[in-house]
Amino acid sequence: MRIATWNVNSITARLPRLTQWLESAQPDVLCLQELKVSDDAFPQQELRALGYESVVSAQGRWNGVAVLSRVGIEDPALSLPGAPAWEGAVEARAAAATCGGVRVWSLYVPNGREVGHPHYEYKLQWLAALRDAAEKFASAATPFAALGDFNIAPTDRDVHDIAEFEGSTHVTSREREALAALEAAGVSDVYPRPLKYDVPFTYWDYRQLCFPKNRGMRIDLVYGNEAFTTAVSDAYVDREARKGKGASDHAPVVVDLEL
DNA sequence: ATGACTCAGGCGCTGAGA
Numbered sequence: 001m002r003i004a005t006w007n008v009n010s011i012t013a014r015l016p017r018l019t020q021w022l023e024s025a026q027p028d029v030l031c032l033q034e035l036k037v038s039d040d041a042f043p044q045q046e047l048r049a050l051g052y053e054s055v056v057s058a059q060g061r062w063n064g065v066a067v068l069s070r071v072g073i074e075d076p077a078l079s080l081p082g083a084p085a086w087e088g089a090v091e092a093r094a095a096a097a098t099c100g101g102v103r104v105w106s107l108y109v110p111n112g113r114e115v116g117h118p119h120y121e122y123k124l125q126w127l128a129a130l131r132d133a134a135e136k137f138a139s140a141a142t143p144f145a146a147l148g149d150f151n152i153a154p155t156d157r158d159v160h161d162i163a164e165f166e167g168s169t170h171v172t173s174r175e176r177e178a179l180a181a182l183e184a185a186g187v188s189d190v191y192p193r194p195l196k197y198d199v200p201f202t203y204w205d206y207r208q209l210c211f212p213k214n215r216g217m218r219i220d221l222v223y224g225n226e227a228f229t230t231a232v233s234d235a236y237v238d239r240e241a242r243k244g245k246g247a248s249d250h251a252p253v254v255v256d257l258e259l
Numbered sequence: 260a261t262g263a264c265t266c267a268g269g270c271g272c273t274g275a276g277a
Binding site: 010019037062113168170204206209210211243244248 | 264266276
């Protein structure tokens with residue numbers, strides 16, 4: 001089974017690239033983030049034509065996540081239990097389903113904006129809710145994975161130049177402690193192969209030639225429980241999908257499993 | 260070549276992304 005995660009930065013703008021990628025990469029399950037679309041405008045029919053059913057949590061202009069599956073969808077869920085609200089509303093940042101026997105969560109962790117900003121505290125609260133909600137799945141015998149845009153670089157090596165991130169979000173100890181707490185609940189980081197260079201970055205800013213210069217970050221992560229990680233036969237970042245016109249600023253992370 | 264930011268909402272320009 002092939003499972004992938006991809007922050008598409010608008011499913012509407014990305015639909016041509018998305019359909020092309022589904023046809024070439026042939027994932028059985030794909031977790032999407034940053035749909036930036038209303039429920040009405042989600043391209044359900046186009047995806048169904050390619051053989052994928054969808055679980056979608058969308059909210060219009062911002063956020064939005066989905067799980068696409070061509071191996072069935074059972075027990076869909078459209079929110080993270082205990083998720084904190086932002087400015088009075090729970091945002092569309094989690095969608096889940098059991099697909100071909102694997103419990104899959106598609107996650108879009110809040111950005112945090114700046115250290116000390118209320119959004120940074122919201123990010124940490126959201127991660128605490130994630131840890132609590134993941135605990136029972138992490139310790140289960142059923143394969144389980146929490147995949148998505150975590151907006152955290154797990155180590156200094158996971159950014160192109162740690163000196164540039166002094167005082168910024170995405171690299172702080174409190175964010176990394178939240179990942180450590182998640183791991184302590186019983187999941188581990190499935191570290192992918194880079195197709196080029198030494199670190200498997202998954203995000204490169206659109207500006208200032210960041211992608212050609214490989215000034216990236218590894219912030220799209222796959223956390224699996226033991227039943228999941230022992231089944232992993234390969235994992236890689238498909239940086240080819242970041243090339244050219246009309247690309248997202250994130251690349252897909254692909255995981256192959258022998259179940 | 261991988262090339263100097265992009266997207267939605269809405270029609271000028273703002274907020275967000277990380």
